[in-house]
Amino acid sequence: MDNKVLRKLEYHKIMDKLAQQASTFLGKQRVAALMPLSHIDEVNHRLQATEEASQVIRLKGHPPFSNIEDIVPALKRAKIGGMLNPKELIHIANVIYAGKRLVKFLNAVEEKELPILEHLWTQMQDLQHVEQAITQCINESGEIVDHATSALAQIRRELRLGESRVRDKLMQMIKSPNTLKKLQDGILTIRNERYVIPVKQEYRSHFGGIIHDQSSSGATLYIEPEVIVNMNNKLKEWKLKEEREIEKILIQLSHLIEEEQDNLHINLDMIGHIDFIFAKAKLSNTLQATLPKVNDQGYLKLKQARHPLIRIEDVVPCSIELGGTYTSMLITGPNTGGKTVTLKTVGLLSLMAMSGLFIPVEDGSEISVFEGVYADIGDEQSIEQNLSTFSSHLTNIIHILERMTPNSLILLDEVGAGTDPTEGAALAISIIEHIYKRQCRLIATTHYSELKAYAYDREGIINASMEFDVDTLSPTYRLLIGIPGRSNAFNIAQRLGLSQDIILDAKSKVNHADQKVDTMIANLEENRVTAEAERKEAEQIRTELQQLRHELEREKESQAQMRAKVMNKAQDEAAHLVKKAQKEAESIIQDLRKLALEEQTSMKEHKLIQAKKKLEEAIPEKEAAPKPKKKNNQKVNIEAGDEVFVEQFNQKGFVIDVINEKELTVQLGIMKMKVRKDGVELIQKKKQEQSTASRSAILKRAADDPVQMELDLRGKNVEEAYIELDRFIDECVLSNLNQMHIIHGKGTGVLRNGIQQYLRKHKYVKSLRLGEYGEGGSGVTVAQLK
Incomplete structure (x- = not known):
């Protein structure tokens, strides 16, 4: 590149x-x-x-x-x-x-x-072994630690001991009043890595030893007293040993790094x-960039592309498509209107994507990999530099024409500018035509009207322009595809206050063809503005309709839920009244039973049980709250045997037959109804292991079961036992069972006597006996059925 x-x-x-x-x-x-x-x-x-x-x-x-x-x-x-x-x-x-x-x-x-x-x-x-070898010898500050080797540890112990002895010896000297008056300061210091004391000049011969340094004034001498010279020599020896040991450690670690x-x-x-x-x-x-789709066919589709070097708050996005219906684009518009930025945006985003970078565009954008990206972009447009500007542009274009291939992206700014307008326009058309024939992808900017007309009737080349707001006399930086830019000179002059006579005279001098093109462009722009306004209005209406539809659906669901609440409340009140009556009836039945026992009269228990069952059945069942309508119910696989909710009749039922894709036959209570599939909601799929809620099938399976049927009535009173026993006998008869076990426990015998008395009078009971050993004894009654 x-x-x-x-x-x-x-x-x-x-x-x-x-x-x-x-x-x-x-x-x-x-x-x-x-x-x-x-x-x-x-x-x-x-x-x-x-x-x-x-x-x-x-x-x-x-x-x-x-x-x-x-x-x-x-x-x-x-x-x-x-x-x-x-x-x-x-x-x-x-x-x-x-x-x-x-x-x-x-x-x-x-x-x-x-x-x-x-x-x-x-x-x-x-x-890790290299890291550990280093960190075991060197701390984070870059200092060799004592435990790097055992030899280093011994050397440093001797160093610390020797230093302590030297300091102790010198401190003894300093603390002596006789010595202290000979010192400039009562402190220890180090010169040339040896311990010394600051001695006044006049007492230099009092301590003997070695003079290592003196102050700038010469009044203080830093003397190593003779009594510690040998001790300092010993310390120096240990320090040399320490240096040799450290060097040895560093060499070993360096060899490890080399390996x-x-x-x-x-x-x-x-x-x-x-x-x-x-x-x-x-x-x-x-x-805020996204991953584009990449092709190598020269196709560009940039949605809301932004120049990455302009602040997001300031940039005006543009959408560009190139390489499909048209392979070349000519952009016209005023100076400082954003033409050059558009060129740079397309070129820079292409280079970024080819470098593996995401680009600042909306999702769904596509970009091409090019063999070469070429650009002739310059900002020098002064009159004094016309010749040099034209020569520079032409040199760059010649360089591009020599190197471009069909899979190239070419960006030309102000093509043909810097020379005579007529010749420049002709030259620009020839250059664009040459590039177009080579099937390259081209985006060029221009001010020439001839190029607008050329692109207008040339297949594969499209006009575009940078929008200009005549009211504010400023560009909007919006790219308009399919609409060439038109000259706004007369409009601008009129708004700035130029005489109407001068403007009319100027218009009369404009070529008729140019006026026709300008009028055509104005009509196109007017149609575009109208179409865009209508599109926005249609979009707003569509949004409002969708919102209204959602509100109506929510209102419908709310009304259905409110209706369900009212129904439930009424059913609760009815159930309360029935239960109250049931309790009163049970009280009366109990009194009648006691009266019958006192008077030794016979009373038909099963009639009492039937009366009680009628009272229970009188309690109304609550209606389930309607569920929100399921969308796209046609996609739900509804089969025969499935439990469904039919919205039209507000009832549950079972599917008997699937007539076609749109209709079903549903059993609703005792009625069979033909309903539409889209008005049905699936509640539960049919169970594979048993048929659709058929009790007879369940009982039939129980009849095949080798285990004897049992009914456990322990903990119930006599009235409750009668109800359960009556239901159980019916199930056993339907299941073709000839024997049943009633578990009542021993207790006081009241429940056992009541159960046996009831069984003796039942028409389906042939005989009964107490359980034998292993069957529960007197806590179980075994009944033989007819």
Whole structure:
């Protein structure tokens, strides 16, 4: 890609923004080397890597890249056998630790598959043994620790002991009143790594020893007293031993780095690559950019594209489509109207996408990979530079024509400008025609009316313009596709107050064809404004209708729920009255039963039970609140046997037959009804293990069961037992059972006597007996059925 074109399209400014997002020097190096690619597979690979990083940021946040210093020079010195210093070694340990943290962070992202990032982090080598070897010898401040080796620990113990002895000896001297008056200050200090005391000039011979330094005035001498010279010599010996031991440790660690330098370079490369990918994702978030679809057919479809170097608050988005119905676009409009920005936007977004960067467009945008992007964009338009400007433009265009291929994007600003308008327009048309025949993608800006007419009737080339507000005499920076720009000179002059006579005279001197074109453009623009206003009005009406529809549906559901509440309240009141009457009836039945026992008269128990059942059945069942209508019910698979709710009759029922895709036959109580499928809501699918709620089938299965049927009535009173027993006998008869076991317990015998008395009088009971051993004894009654 031509560096001159990259500069004109301000690609380097995007790279500066990208470098700011990189966390390491390694990532910044990769940004500096980034260039657009022309192969679609490589571009898609880059974009997919950016997408993976964006997903990681959304799910887990930003990865850790801290404490990564430039260790490349240290690795080079280790490679040639040099000894690394403690700071360099601790930086290497930090890089190893950072790589380990990065791998752990990426491995923790389980929600998404990250094939590209995973390929990178799995190449990183495990160098924990190198990190541990360094950190066991060197602390974070870059100092060799005492326990690095046992020899170093012994040496430092001797050093501390020797220093303590020297300080104690000197402190004894300082504390002596006789000595203190000979000292400038009662302190200890160090000169040339040896302990000394500040002695007044006149007492220099009193202490003997060695003079190491003196003050600037010469009044103070820093003397090492003779009594500690040997002690300081001993300390010096231990310090030399310490230096040799430290050197030995550093050499060993440097050799380890030399052995692992290839793996360290691999880790550095992977860390830098991952940092670079995440920098692209961070820039995408900053620019509010999206992932475009990529093709290599020269097709561009940019929805609401924004120039990435203009603030989001200030930029006016534009939508551009190129390479489909038309391959060339001619943009006209006033100066400072946004034509050049539009050219740069298309070119820069293409370069960004080809570099693996998301672009600031709306979702659904598509961009092409080009073999070359060429641009002739210049801002010099002064009269004095007309010749040089024209020559410069023409030189650039010649360069482009020589190098362009059919899969090229060409951006020409003010094509043919800087010379005679007639010749310039003719030259511009010829250049555009040549590029068009080569099937390149072209966007050009111009002021020439001849080019508007040329594009108007040329298949594959379309006019466009930058909108200008005549009322405010300022551009709106909106791109209008399909409408050429028209001259607003007369309108502007009129609004500024120029005489109407002068304006009319000027209009009479304009070529008739130009007037016709200008009128055509004005009509097109007027039609566009009208159509856009009507579209907005239709959109507003559609939105209002949808809102009204939703409100009506909510109101309908609210009314249905209110009706259900009223019905439930009425049914609750009715149930309360029936229950009250039931209690009174039970009280009367109880009194009658007691009276019958007292008078030794016979009373038919089953009649009492039937009367009680009628009272229970008199309690009304509550209607279920209607459920909201299910949308797209045609898609629900309704089959015979399914339980459904029929909205038309507000009742539940069972599907008997599916007539066709739109109609069903439904059993509603004793009636069979033909209903529409869209007026039916599925409540429950039929159960596979049993038929649709057929009790006879359930009881038939019970008859096949080898286990004897039992009824447990323990804990119930006699009246409750009669009801349960009567139902149980009916079920056993329907199931063809010839024997049943009634569990009543022993207790006081009241329940047993009442049950046996009832069974003896029942028409389906042949005989009865108490349970035998193993059957429950007197706590169970066994009845034989007819």
